[in-house]
Amino acid sequence: MNILTIAYKSLRFRALASALTALSVALGIMMMVAVLVIYGIVGETFSQRSVGVGLVIGPKGSDLGMVLNSIYRVGRAGEPMPYAFYKDILLGKDKEWADWIDHAIPLTMGDVTEEGAFPIVGTTAEYFTVEYVPGRRFMMRGELPLQPFEAVIGSRVAAHNGWDLGSEFRLVHGGAESDHIHNETFKVVGVLAATGTANDKTAFVNLDGFYMVAGHEKPVGEAVRRLRDFGFTVTPEREARLERMAAHIQKEHEMTNRMLEEAKKAGQPPPKIVPHNHETPDEFKEVSYIFVRTKKPSQSIFLTGLINEGKIAQAINPIPVMYQLMNDLVGNVRLVLLVLTGLIVVVAGVGIFVSIYNSMADRRREIAIMRSLGAHRMTVLGIILGEAMLLCIGGGILGLLLGHGLVVIAAPIVEAKAGLILNPWKFEPVELALFPVLLILAAAVGILPGLTAYRTDVAQSLSE
Amino acid sequence: MSLSIRNLLKSYVEPDGRRLPILNVKQFDIASGEQVCLVGSSGCGKSTLLNVISGITTADSGTIHIDGIEVTRLPEPSRDRFRAQKLGYVFQTFNLLPAFTALENVLLGMSFSGGKADRKHATELLDRVGLKHRMHHRPTKLSVGEQQRVAVARALANRPSLLLADEPTANVDSSNQDNILKLILEASRENNVSLLLVTHSPDVAKQFTRVDKLSDFNTPGAAA
Ligand SMILES: Nc1ncnc2c1ncn2[C@@H]1O[C@H](COP(=O)(O)OP(=O)(O)O)[C@@H](O)[C@H]1O
Ligand SMILES: [Mg+2]
Numbered sequence: 001m002n003i004l005t006i007a008y009k010s011l012r013f014r015a016l017a018s019a020l021t022a023l024s025v026a027l028g029i030m031m032m033v034a035v036l037v038i039y040g041i042v043g044e045t046f047s048q049r050s051v052g053v054g055l056v057i058g059p060k061g062s063d064l065g066m067v068l069n070s071i072y073r074v075g076r077a078g079e080p081m082p083y084a085f086y087k088d089i090l091l092g093k094d095k096e097w098a099d100w101i102d103h104a105i106p107l108t109m110g111d112v113t114e115e116g117a118f119p120i121v122g123t124t125a126e127y128f129t130v131e132y133v134p135g136r137r138f139m140m141r142g143e144l145p146l147q148p149f150e151a152v153i154g155s156r157v158a159a160h161n162g163w164d165l166g167s168e169f170r171l172v173h174g175g176a177e178s179d180h181i182h183n184e185t186f187k188v189v190g191v192l193a194a195t196g197t198a199n200d201k202t203a204f205v206n207l208d209g210f211y212m213v214a215g216h217e218k219p220v221g222e223a224v225r226r227l228r229d230f231g232f233t234v235t236p237e238r239e240a241r242l243e244r245m246a247a248h249i250q251k252e253h254e255m256t257n258r259m260l261e262e263a264k265k266a267g268q269p270p271p272k273i274v275p276h277n278h279e280t281p282d283e284f285k286e287v288s289y290i291f292v293r294t295k296k297p298s299q300s301i302f303l304t305g306l307i308n309e310g311k312i313a314q315a316i317n318p319i320p321v322m323y324q325l326m327n328d329l330v331g332n333v334r335l336v337l338l339v340l341t342g343l344i345v346v347v348a349g350v351g352i353f354v355s356i357y358n359s360m361a362d363r364r365r366e367i368a369i370m371r372s373l374g375a376h377r378m379t380v381l382g383i384i385l386g387e388a389m390l391l392c393i394g395g396g397i398l399g400l401l402l403g404h405g406l407v408v409i410a411a412p413i414v415e416a417k418a419g420l421i422l423n424p425w426k427f428e429p430v431e432l433a434l435f436p437v438l439l440i441l442a443a444a445v446g447i448l449p450g451l452t453a454y455r456t457d458v459a460q461s462l463s464e
Numbered sequence: 465m466s467l468s469i470r471n472l473l474k475s476y477v478e479p480d481g482r483r484l485p486i487l488n489v490k491q492f493d494i495a496s497g498e499q500v501c502l503v504g505s506s507g508c509g510k511s512t513l514l515n516v517i518s519g520i521t522t523a524d525s526g527t528i529h530i531d532g533i534e535v536t537r538l539p540e541p542s543r544d545r546f547r548a549q550k551l552g553y554v555f556q557t558f559n560l561l562p563a564f565t566a567l568e569n570v571l572l573g574m575s576f577s578g579g580k581a582d583r584k585h586a587t588e589l590l591d592r593v594g595l596k597h598r599m600h601h602r603p604t605k606l607s608v609g610e611q612q613r614v615a616v617a618r619a620l621a622n623r624p625s626l627l628l629a630d631e632p633t634a635n636v637d638s639s640n641q642d643n644i645l646k647l648i649l650e651a652s653r654e655n656n657v658s659l660l661l662v663t664h665s666p667d668v669a670k671q672f673t674r675v676d677k678l679s680d681f682n683t684p685g686a687a688a
Contacts, residue, residue, distance in 0.1 A: 001568070001571055001572055001575040001581060002575070006572070006575075009563050009564055009568065010563045012563070013562065013563030014563075365559075366561055366562070366563075369559045369560075369561055370561070370572070370576070371520070371544070372518070372520055372547075372553055372555075372559070373547075373548060373553075373572065373573045373576050373618075374544050374545060374546075374547040374548020374549070374551075374573070374576040374577060375544065375548075375576045376540075376541050376544045376545075376576075377540070377541075377544075378541075379576065458515075458520045458521075459512075459515045459520045459521045462520075462555070462559065463511065
């Protein structure tokens with residue numbers, strides 16, 4: 001029997017006390033692991049490795065709010081920009097940046113799915129063809145959403161709502177608390193494989209389809225004002241034409257509503273709303289954000305400067321913004337939590353110390369017997385240290401499992417509250433560092449009882 | 465010669481600082497394979513003598529040779545190892561380890577000797593002391609007689625050359641005393657182990673051909 005076997009059997013003999021002390025370590029480690037895993041994932045989510053977007057262009061406002069909303073789909077979008085900004089300025093052939101742009105993908109946000117309240121992003125098929133994080137492209141079942149009322153959903157949306165290719169869904173206007181449900185249905189034509197990014201919990205719809213949804217076109221007065229804000233000129237003739245078109249679209253929407261109401265009165269299932277055959281004029285369209293990547297990194301810096309000179313829109317490189325957030329907020333909170341959980345582990349260590357030290361009184365005789373059988377002083381010291389080590393490491397492994405278990409429980413809550421996607425089985429390399437730390441802890445709590453064993457007076461203890 | 469003691473002195477220091485002489489043995493020898501019974505009144509130093517022989521307690525002066533090796537000169541770790549390899553010890557209170565089964569108690573003695581735990585030998589020994597069926601029981605599940613049998617098996621586990629037994633039957637019920645004593649005598653003879661058994665029971669002493677009275681050769685009061 002080696003020292004660890006002897007230590008293990010001694011612990012097993014005091015099973016209840018041993019289990020309770022190991023559990024106290026386990027609980028401390030559990031907290032620590034949960035903090036490490038959750039913050040590790042938060043950190044990774046917000047690190048550059050997880051952002052494939054070169055530049056986000058959006059309305060002027062908070063940098064952080066824009067990045068969080070556009071990339072992480074958290075929070076609310078600001079007032080969107082006219083579509084003309086995207087088409088005529090960003091993609092303008094006469095502009096000095098005309099040759100710089102590798103891709104510029106418009107995103108329109110604001111609605112959520114009726115089921116599950118997942119954020120809706122209206123965008124073009126190109127979104128799915130570019131890298132979503134550096135070096136990684138979307139894997140998809142099905143097809144790109146090329147037709148107006150087609151949609152592609154993220155893996156979480158599919159799993160949570162039980163949707164698959166062919167499923168249909170409707171949009172809730174402007175956030176979950178609103179009760180206006182748009183009549184138009186979108187059909188899922190593609191399902192994305194899990195990416196570990198906010199794309200997993202997003203439902204993407206064809207941008208043109210998004211504009212065709214009743215109520216998504218801007219009222220004429222507002223659209224014109226917004227256009228003028230952005231420096232476009234709108235002639236009175238043009239404005240009058242827009243009024244006529246708006247009236248026409250309005251009439252169509254009213255017709256659909258009547259059809260739906262009649263069906264409801266007659267107790268029939270609502271008729272399927274066929275997409276309107278009107279083209280939405282560009283003046284009525286708006287975009288929340290534009291994801292841009294330039295051909296060269298230096299062009300990105302120039303473009304940022306040029307866009308930000310204007311008063312209305314801003315271009316942001318999301319990476320430094322997220323880095324700042326990590327450092328200022330998330331990093332410090334993590335440190336505080338780690339210190340607190342570290343203290344829990346130390347308290348657990350004191351528990352082990354007290355437990356072993358208390359048992360030493362009863363065990364002087366056992367130690368003396370071992371010595372009388374020929375065990376060295378160092379051997380009995382080793383046995384006591386071995387017990388401390390087994391308690392710490394055993395508690396540590398249990399704590400590791402419990403910690404990940406805690407993340408399993410916390411994951412859906414964190415996802416619901418903060419929109420962060422946690423993989424509970426993601427192993428943080430820091431967790432490995434726990435074991436040397438636990439060994440040091442074991443040595444620290446085991447050494448004093450171990451020395452008591454080392455110094456035991458054999459003859460006297462045997463005669464007691 | 466299995467055991468040979470010369471000019472052994474041992475005294476305890478009392479809390480008030482006075483020295484309390486316990487042992488003063490000019491000469492004491494046990495031949496190889498010999499079985500010796502040591503008798504003496506309670507408190508006369510029998511246990512102390514066994515502890516000094518086994519190296520659990522150090523003598524103040526004098527020499528002890530066991531199997532030709534002067535154990536009184538060995539540094540402590542070597543003495544520990546020597547005790548594990550060459551000596552068996554049976555105590556009045558059995559001194560089994562409560563956390564370990566009968567078999568594990570026997571194996572434990574082996575593991576401190578530095579050799580490999582010989583499971584087969586341990587099993588044979590437990591079989592020899594009549595406990596084959598109780599090998600996997602912890603001491604608390606065994607009767608006192610059975611516990612002392614395990615202790616005997618454990619003492620013989622490392623094939624020692626000298627077996628020390630300190631009143632091995634004093635805590636065993638009378639019906640078992642004879643059996644235990646017989647077991648110790650027979651098992652040590654079978655294994656060619658010298659035996660030094662301490663007792664204050666005349667019934668036990670009767671079974672030995674050589675019975676020494678400690679007070680006959682121990683004169684703690686005399687000047688060194
Ligand atoms: N550690 C000790 N310190 C002081 N005195 C002791 C110690 N151990 C034993 N003694 C004393 O030494 C004497 C001999 O004890 P012991 O060898 O146990 O006697 P026996 O085994 O013959 O009954 C006793 O008087 C006892 O009180
Ligand atoms: Mg005694």
